[in-house]
Amino acid sequence: MKNKPQLSSEQQEELIKILKIRFEKNPNRHENIQWEDVQKKLESNPEKLWSLNEMERTEGEPDVVGYDKKTDEYLFIDCSSESPKGRRSLCYDREALNSRKENKPANSAVDLANEIGIEILNEEQYRELQTLGNFDLKTSSWVKTPDNIRKLGGAVFCDKRYNTVFLYHNGAESYYAARGFRGILRV
Template sequence: MTTKKLSENETEEILNILKVRIKKNRFNLKNLDWEEIEKRLIANPEKLWSLEQMEKTGGEPDVIKIGSAIVFCDCSKESPSGRRSLCYDHEALLARKENKPQDSAVNAAQEMGIELLDEDQYRHLQTLDKFDEKTSSWIKTPSEIRKLGGSLFCDRRYDFVFLYHNGVQSYYAARGFRGLVKI
């Protein structure tokens, strides 16, 4: 089992990456206070570990909302490169007879300690900048749809955010998933 705690060097490295990114404040958020954010991160080493996992897999986590909870989200322009070619969930992975992907989006997110974005969160992210113009991202699928073998994903094409459906067992090289961490 993976230890969900970073070494001192890893902690310093991810904090430096996040500090630079947050100081740029690319989404013009009000009340961004790096010292408060850093304090919360240090007090929650498992969340810091999750952010480091997001960074390692190409997510470029950044703060997208601040208030009583600081919300970090994958803000890479395209779906994180280290989290693509995954089917939707573990049940779908087990059901595939041939050409199984390495993992599922739901399982990978759980292992990383992050939440898959739902449709509202994905659409909010798209109000901050243009994401997934060449890729797509699995999103949290309502249980009613999942029970019938379906799953949802989103992307941006023609300057419009689209919501689509696919079978849970499908996977594509250009489809990954985005996640978030609340602190």
């Protein structure tokens, strides 16, 4: 990943305040995790704060959803009720974007995730997120596509309808105003 700009100390304080408020409003997302521990991690990782700020700026509403004991990292995932508004109308990846002859979207989900410094959720992570609330009831989100599907020109996405999480397929070059992607960041 290229060197990313860093947030000013004022921007860092503001972002940490936003994240703390969201953390306190949604205790079911992070049982047995203390905010003070999360904040220490955030303050010692300014490059991660930049990525979190980009998640916030694109309306992902990132929140802590877990802790990986093996790597000593907190897991932040986009918890906006619908697919982040600032990350919609994107085809799946650069290959798909380059294959479009006309009406190209502005970017691809994979490229934008890389620019932000996050990973697109895989199907398992997406399904786990859905155990914490109801997400994508009106929108859908690209999820990491297995190589065997991608090699054949496809990509997969998920949403939640009828109290059920669905996994669908589409051509990787397709894009829709109601489809974006959700990301995960390890801090």
